[in-house]
Amino acid sequence: MDSETASDADQPAWYRLLPAVVLVVGLVLTALLWMETRQALIEATDDSAAPLHALQAQSLDDRLTQQEQLLQLFARSPDSGAGELVGTMAGWQGVLRIDSGDDGELEVTDARLADNAPDALATNTLKQPFWKQLPEQFPESGFVATPHFRVDGTLVQGLVVATGADIDAQYLVNLFDPETLIAENLRLGKKPRLRISVMDLQQHDPLPLYSNHEESLEGPVHETTISLGDRQWLVRSQSVGTLENSHGAFLLNGLLFGGVALTIALTLLAWQLVRYYRLGLRRMVYMDRLRDRDRRALENKRVEKEVMTRALSDSEQRTRDFLQLGGGIGLELDDHQAIGYISAQVQPLLGRAPSDLAGLALAELVPETEHQRLTDAFHSSKRERTITRLDTYLLHRDGSNVPVRIQICTVCDALSHCQGFRAVAWPHSSH
Numbered sequence: 304m305d306s307e308t309a310s311d312a313d314q315p316a317w318y319r320l321l322p323a324v325v326l327v328v329g330l331v332l333t334a335l336l337w338m339e340t341r342q343a344l345i346e347a348t349d350d351s352a353a354p355l356h357a358l359q360a361q362s363l364d365d366r367l368t369q370q371e372q373l374l375q376l377f378a379r380s381p382d383s384g385a386g387e388l389v390g391t392m393a394g395w396q397g398v399l400r401i402d403s404g405d406d407g408e409l410e411v412t413d414a415r416l417a418d419n420a421p422d423a424l425a426t427n428t429l430k431q432p433f434w435k436q437l438p439e440q441f442p443e444s445g446f447v448a449t450p451h452f453r454v455d456g457t458l459v460q461g462l463v464v465a466t467g468a469d470i471d472a473q474y475l476v477n478l479f480d481p482e483t484l485i486a487e488n489l490r491l492g493k494k495p496r497l498r499i500s501v502m503d504l505q506q507h508d509p510l511p512l513y514s515n516h517e518e519s520l521e522g523p524v525h526e527t528t529i530s531l532g533d534r535q536w537l538v539r540s541q542s543v544g545t546l547e548n549s550h551g552a553f554l555l556n557g558l559l560f561g562g563v564a565l566t567i568a569l570t571l572l573a574w575q576l577v578r579y580y581r582l583g584l585r586r587m588v589y590m591d592r593l594r595d596r597d598r599r600a601l602e603n604k605r606v607e608k609e610v611m612t613r614a615l616s617d618s619e620q621r622t623r624d625f626l627q628l629g630g631g632i633g634l635e636l637d638d639h640q641a642i643g644y645i646s647a648q649v650q651p652l653l654g655r656a657p658s659d660l661a662g663l664a665l666a667e668l669v670p671e672t673e674h675q676r677l678t679d680a681f682h683s684s685k686r687e688r689t690i691t692r693l694d695t696y697l698l699h700r701d702g703s704n705v706p707v708r709i710q711i712c713t714v715c716d717a718l719s720h721c722q723g724f725r726a727v728a729w730p731h732s733s734h
Contacts, residue, residue, distance in 0.1 A: 329566025394483030448532030631729030
């Protein structure tokens with residue numbers, strides 16, 4: 304509309320630049336606050352990375368030590384129940400008892416495998432080159448860990464304890480999936496704050512035993528060596544950083560979006576102030592015009608109502624005059640033919656006051672011999688939706704019969720349901 308436009312000359316130049324100034328200042332402050340918060344989160348993350356690394360390495364080392372103790376107890380006392388506890392180890396694949404055969408070759412004499420263990424686990428374990436050097440490197444009353452190898456796609460490593468002398472070599476081997484063991488025993492949570500990899504230092508394999516990430520991160524690397532039998536595992540960790548942690552990312556994103564949103568809100572507010580300054584006066588003029596238009600419309604409605612009221616009053620008076628000039632009686636009946644309204648002409652015609660007849664059935668004003676004809680007339684009007692005429696008698700107050708002619712029409716609603724009847728009765732001497 305016209306009041307929505309304003310000339311740039313209506314305000315000074317600095318006032319027009321107010322929204323732009325608010326936007327620039329808000330964005331600059333948001334950027335500075337975001338960078339300061341990001342730096343603080345990075346420093347906090349670096350300070351907490353070393354204790355977290357030590358906690359994870361110690362947790363894994365304690366679990367490996369526990370498994371060595373359970374295997375040693377099971378080797379000494381097979382009936383002690385330690386075998387059941389060994390089977391609860393995360394990633395456990397099975398326990399093999401290996402003896403020297405008559406030909407001096409090692410063979411599996413007893414095997415207890417996990418339900419998900421590969422079928423060829425026992426056979427492939429004995430095929431590993433590790434067993435040929437075992438008598439030379441096995442420490443007295445200690446443990447030896449096998450190199451890790453794959454059986455049907457499953458990564459397997461074993462922890463071996465000797466149960467016999469070198470002449471009659473007997474070994475107990477606990478086989479497990481090192482990747483599953485490490486993953487289940489590291490306390491990383493659903494949103495890890497460390498990226499951890501575990502490597503076997505005695506095995507030149509480019510792939511680690513376990514890793515919860517694919518790429519390395521820039522920043523300090525923490526390393527700890529833990530033992531599995533006679534082998535050394537290297538635990539390396541790098542901080543994921545609070546920036547990639549859900550809480551840190553939520554904080555930074557919330558700070559950024561909140562600052563931008565607040566800046567935009569303040570900019571819109573400044574723009575609204577400028578816009579109100581430009582349009583205020585013209586809107587007041589526009590509202591005055593609307594009020595004048597509403598006043599005129601209200602006055603027109605009032606005049607129209609008076610005209611309609613006068614026309615309705617004239618129509619009602621006209622109807623009364625026609626009834627009075629015709630000497631007839633106007634009646635309005637409900638759907639049970641009871642009198643709801645009867646005009647004043649009933650007084651001279653039947654000697655009865657209209658108030659005395661309100662609520663009476665019309666049949667009470669008709670001789671009993673005319674009841675059936677009156678009922679048929681009403682039914683005919685209701686059925687055919689037409690004006691029905693009936694020549695009959697009405698009872699005067701003194702008991703005499705007054706011959707009349709009655710015309711009846713049915714009153715229907717919008718659904719064509721009968722709501723009652725209207726009738727006109729006037730004297731008819733030729734009945």
